[in-house]
Amino acid sequence: MSEAARLPVRLTPGASADRIDGWDVDAEGRPVLQVRVRARPVEGEANAALLKLLAKTLGVPKSAVTLDRGGQSRLKMIAVDGLSDEDLRARLTGL
8 A cells, every 4th residue: 555645735726826835833733834826716726726736846746646635625635645744744845
């Protein structure tokens, strides 16, 4: 069974550019990655843009990045196949 890292994300759709703003904490004090995408939250467009941006940033195929939870929410849980949580954090260090 392949490993899948889990990545908590706070997504802001309708931004001026696709970008990763870095780490923040949610209301419970858990770390979340702040991400903005140009796409609007219509018919899954913002979620698709998020997955594409994360795949490119992490250097993994788009098929390895999936939406695990939070399809209609700003707070999402992303699964990244083939990376451990440590690998994931290392690739996002400095963002």
